[in-house]
Amino acid sequence: MNQALRLGVAGLGTVGASLLQLTQRHADELALRCGRPVVVTAVTARDRFRDRGVDLSAVAWYDDPISLAQSPDIDVFVELMGGADGSAADSVRAALDAGKHVVTANKALLAKHGTELARRAEQNSVSLNFEAAAAGGIPIIKTLRESLAGNRVGRVYGILNGTCNYILTRMEREGIAFDVCLAEAQRLGYAEADPTFDVDGFDTAHKLALLTAIAFGTEINADAIYVEGIRSISTADIEAADELGYRIKLLGVATRTESGIEQRVHPTMVPKSSPIARVDGVTNAVAVEADFVGRLVLSGPGAGGDATASAVMSDIADLARGDVVGTFGRPAHTLKPYQQAVMRSHAGGYYIRLAVYDRPGAFASIAKRMAENNISLESIVQRRRAPKADAPEHPQPQAPQPVMLITYETTESQVKEALDRITADGHIAEKPQMIRIEQLA
Amino acid sequence: MNQALRLGVAGLGTVGASLLQLTQRHADELALRCGRPVVVTAVTARDRFRDRGVDLSAVAWYDDPISLAQSPDIDVFVELMGGADGSAADSVRAALDAGKHVVTANKALLAKHGTELARRAEQNSVSLNFEAAAAGGIPIIKTLRESLAGNRVGRVYGILNGTCNYILTRMEREGIAFDVCLAEAQRLGYAEADPTFDVDGFDTAHKLALLTAIAFGTEINADAIYVEGIRSISTADIEAADELGYRIKLLGVATRTESGIEQRVHPTMVPKSSPIARVDGVTNAVAVEADFVGRLVLSGPGAGGDATASAVMSDIADLARGDVVGTFGRPAHTLKPYQQAVMRSHAGGYYIRLAVYDRPGAFASIAKRMAENNISLESIVQRRRAPKADAPEHPQPQAPQPVMLITYETTESQVKEALDRITADGHIAEKPQMIRIEQLA
Numbered sequence: 001m002n003q004a005l006r007l008g009v010a011g012l013g014t015v016g017a018s019l020l021q022l023t024q025r026h027a028d029e030l031a032l033r034c035g036r037p038v039v040v041t042a043v044t045a046r047d048r049f050r051d052r053g054v055d056l057s058a059v060a061w062y063d064d065p066i067s068l069a070q071s072p073d074i075d076v077f078v079e080l081m082g083g084a085d086g087s088a089a090d091s092v093r094a095a096l097d098a099g100k101h102v103v104t105a106n107k108a109l110l111a112k113h114g115t116e117l118a119r120r121a122e123q124n125s126v127s128l129n130f131e132a133a134a135a136g137g138i139p140i141i142k143t144l145r146e147s148l149a150g151n152r153v154g155r156v157y158g159i160l161n162g163t164c165n166y167i168l169t170r171m172e173r174e175g176i177a178f179d180v181c182l183a184e185a186q187r188l189g190y191a192e193a194d195p196t197f198d199v200d201g202f203d204t205a206h207k208l209a210l211l212t213a214i215a216f217g218t219e220i221n222a223d224a225i226y227v228e229g230i231r232s233i234s235t236a237d238i239e240a241a242d243e244l245g246y247r248i249k250l251l252g253v254a255t256r257t258e259s260g261i262e263q264r265v266h267p268t269m270v271p272k273s274s275p276i277a278r279v280d281g282v283t284n285a286v287a288v289e290a291d292f293v294g295r296l297v298l299s300g301p302g303a304g305g306d307a308t309a310s311a312v313m314s315d316i317a318d319l320a321r322g323d324v325v326g327t328f329g330r331p332a333h334t335l336k337p338y339q340q341a342v343m344r345s346h347a348g349g350y351y352i353r354l355a356v357y358d359r360p361g362a363f364a365s366i367a368k369r370m371a372e373n374n375i376s377l378e379s380i381v382q383r384r385r386a387p388k389a390d391a392p393e394h395p396q397p398q399a400p401q402p403v404m405l406i407t408y409e410t411t412e413s414q415v416k417e418a419l420d421r422i423t424a425d426g427h428i429a430e431k432p433q434m435i436r437i438e439q440l441a
Numbered sequence: 442m443n444q445a446l447r448l449g450v451a452g453l454g455t456v457g458a459s460l461l462q463l464t465q466r467h468a469d470e471l472a473l474r475c476g477r478p479v480v481v482t483a484v485t486a487r488d489r490f491r492d493r494g495v496d497l498s499a500v501a502w503y504d505d506p507i508s509l510a511q512s513p514d515i516d517v518f519v520e521l522m523g524g525a526d527g528s529a530a531d532s533v534r535a536a537l538d539a540g541k542h543v544v545t546a547n548k549a550l551l552a553k554h555g556t557e558l559a560r561r562a563e564q565n566s567v568s569l570n571f572e573a574a575a576a577g578g579i580p581i582i583k584t585l586r587e588s589l590a591g592n593r594v595g596r597v598y599g600i601l602n603g604t605c606n607y608i609l610t611r612m613e614r615e616g617i618a619f620d621v622c623l624a625e626a627q628r629l630g631y632a633e634a635d636p637t638f639d640v641d642g643f644d645t646a647h648k649l650a651l652l653t654a655i656a657f658g659t660e661i662n663a664d665a666i667y668v669e670g671i672r673s674i675s676t677a678d679i680e681a682a683d684e685l686g687y688r689i690k691l692l693g694v695a696t697r698t699e700s701g702i703e704q705r706v707h708p709t710m711v712p713k714s715s716p717i718a719r720v721d722g723v724t725n726a727v728a729v730e731a732d733f734v735g736r737l738v739l740s741g742p743g744a745g746g747d748a749t750a751s752a753v754m755s756d757i758a759d760l761a762r763g764d765v766v767g768t769f770g771r772p773a774h775t776l777k778p779y780q781q782a783v784m785r786s787h788a789g790g791y792y793i794r795l796a797v798y799d800r801p802g803a804f805a806s807i808a809k810r811m812a813e814n815n816i817s818l819e820s821i822v823q824r825r826r827a828p829k830a831d832a833p834e835h836p837q838p839q840a841p842q843p844v845m846l847i848t849y850e851t852t853e854s855q856v857k858e859a860l861d862r863i864t865a866d867g868h869i870a871e872k873p874q875m876i877r878i879e880q881l882a
Binding site for chain 1: 459463464467470471473474475476572578579580583584587588589590591592593658716719731732733734735736737738739740741742745747748750751752754755757758759762763764765766767770771772775
């Protein structure tokens with residue numbers, strides 16, 4: 001039997017504890033599958049004496065992540081502390097510079113410093129692996145980096161945030177409002193007390209940046225991604241989508257276009273018949289379209305201690321076998337800079353919901369503005385709101401009525417211009433809702 | 442730049458031609474991603490002068506696969522000829538013995554000789570890779586072998602034959618009979634002139650044997666798999682399944698049970714809400730349930746020259762990077778012998794369709810036989826057939842009527858015994874139809 005691969009694990013939260021359980025429970029099988037034992041030899045965490053349900057008696061304790069990262073007693077530094085900077089960044093840099101391979105589940109760290117860290121790993125001839133940082137237990141990193149090495153990717157898109165998908169699924173199934181669903185998700189532990197990072201799309205953007213770097217060979221530039229969250233989605237939008245044959249998902253989408261790679265995160269109307277439309281609850285899914293393979297769809301758990309530990313172990317097993325791959329599947333210096341996509345030129349269909357004052361000429365005026373911007377309409381849904389039981393029998397002529405439009409393919413700038421003009425005309429009572437439609441096979 | 446990886450390709454059918462196109466079209470990107478150029482240096486095929494739409498001018502031609510396999514001018518022998526024996530088997534053995542890595546898409550070869558060939562590869566310290574041999578472009582081999590290295594797999598199941606799924610999908614959507622769908626599939630090139638291998642389940646069994654070997658560490662023993670094809674499925678079964686909340690798919694299923702690994706291929710009723718139920722047409726899908734990751738589902742093209750070439754290149758790229766993995770993800774000598782599962786003891790729910798003579802006491806007799814075998818019924822669907830326009834107004838009392846039953850969980854031997862007794866009682870007009878139900882989350 002070959003020498004054991006020695007792991008130093010920094011961070012013993014849910015994922016760290018699961019990883020230790022995994023290495024202990026499956027020690028024999030791991031040794032068979034990796035060709036050598038895989039052993040956690042040292043750990044560090046904030047609280048040494050918390051009970052985590054794992055036996056730490058044979059494991060060296062370090063008080064400081066940087067000392068652990070530089071320890072001569074480890075071969076791989078496993079960073080499970082989280083955070084884009086601070087201890088995580090410092091200790092990962094220290095480990096790479098000390099010639100240690102690094103495995104991390106830290107998407108925030110990579111979204112901020114990924115390009116720099118990949119270069120640093122390359123300079124030190126070590127690996128920086130991060131299967132667990134995007135889509136949890138789903139093996140999308142290895143798939144893009146290795147299985148699709150012979151493909152030119154055209155588009156990668158996915159449901160990358162379980163909190164948002166849980167909220168949208170409940171809104172759809174139970175017809176309840178965003179705020180109510182969010183509170184419920186918080187109560188059940190699916191959403192953080194401060195939900196901004198999830199519901200405003202930033203978490204999805206971080207993961208998308210990682211997928212894009214591998215799929216298209218671009219540098220990480222998460223700040224350049226167009227990001228829109230799900231707070232503006234109403235049950236009226238979800239019902240209209242249903243009626244029109246769509247479902248609403250928060251997608252991260254990276255597409256090869258004539259003017260470069262477009263990265264965007266926003267609520268998206270997807271055809272009900274597409275596999276991604278049927279991914280419900282906290283489950284994640286990623287689809288890849290590429291020239292030789294066609295379309296692959298991978299779905300599974302996007303979070304959770306055990307599923308994340310499974311992905312971390314995937315990276316560790318690769319290192320145990322001696323498989324060293326560039327962080328983003330190619331030499332770091334060949335990554336191309338990523339420029340922000342100009343969303344005004346994004347072309348596709350759009351869903352538009354307007355609260356239109358119920359008065360003569362209002363709809364004619366809206367239709368005229370659309371026509372002026374060369375926007376053709378595929379569907380129009382206008383439903384008179386049922387008068388409430390205690391409402392006057394004849395609603396006020398001024399009461400706004402929801403009107404939903406689906407456009408044929410047009411550009412974002414045309415839609416924005418038309419909506420600005422419609423707003424200026426004064427026939428609508430609220431800011432227009434606009435949701436992009438993604439054409440999926 | 443490192444030295445090129447030199448490929449010798451045996452077989453220039455659809456997949457071989459696609460592979461050559463891939464290596465030529467993506468040469469620069471492949472070199473970046475693999476760390477070295479990947480070049481086809483030599484080929485062999487039956488007909489030297491057929492136009493395959495690829496430039497062979499810079500490639501050495503061999504008349505004989507064995508000479509190619511042993512050529513000092515190649516590093517990897519890529520076997521794309523097909524067939525369980527003959528040239529394919531001989532040349533793969535020759536290549537391994539000559540110290541060449543082998544990449545193959547040949548499921549028949551591996552299903553018959555997989556254990557022996559894995560040992561031979563190990564003895565010669567080379568790799569035998571076969572991502573393309575199961576589920577085409579879907580990266581299920583790497584996922585099971587590498588990504589899930591830290592997991593104990595409980596169940597693997599999937600739609601592994603596009604021909605069968607195409608036929609079942611059309612039967613369901615259009616209400617047309619098996620024979621008509623098969624003829625249509627043959628006309629469109631989705632089914633062979635001799636469809637036995639596909640529709641009787643053997644192709645699925647071959648692929649399942651490969652997945653099982655990796656997932657559970659068993660030797661390949663395709664002959665020991667319980668196999669039932671889709672010829673007996675009627676539109677009545679499909680309609681009844683729909684009514685009862687199920688769809689019918691030909692599944693390959695490998696499960697860890699108390700008495701060992703159970704492998705089976707048969708038409709299966711799957712809940713409509715399960716992801717696998719929604720995989721339509723020629724698309725394949727594989728689900729894996731494992732202790733740490735939970736459930737993963739991968740779907741994509743199961744066949745086709747380009748998708749298969751993508752999977753072949755995945756194996757080649759691993760070799761180019763120097764990643765050498767055991768054929769079935771562990772040392773070949775550690776694979777455990779596989780004994781045929783006793784299907785009589787398979788436990789689960791069952792769908793049963795009986796053509797019952799419409800006479801007093803018939804149903805009571807059937808219900809009694811079920812009860813005698815401790816079988817509880819979850820649903821009973823009995824629909825009187827609408828009399829045809831030209832039929833006598835009162836059907837003959839003897840005309841058989843379809844009765845569909847869904848049982849709660851019971852054992853296969855109980856069901857078989859009850860059906861034998863019901864048949865002997867003489868109340869039914871045809872051999873009973875019995876379809877297993879798979880419980881899926």
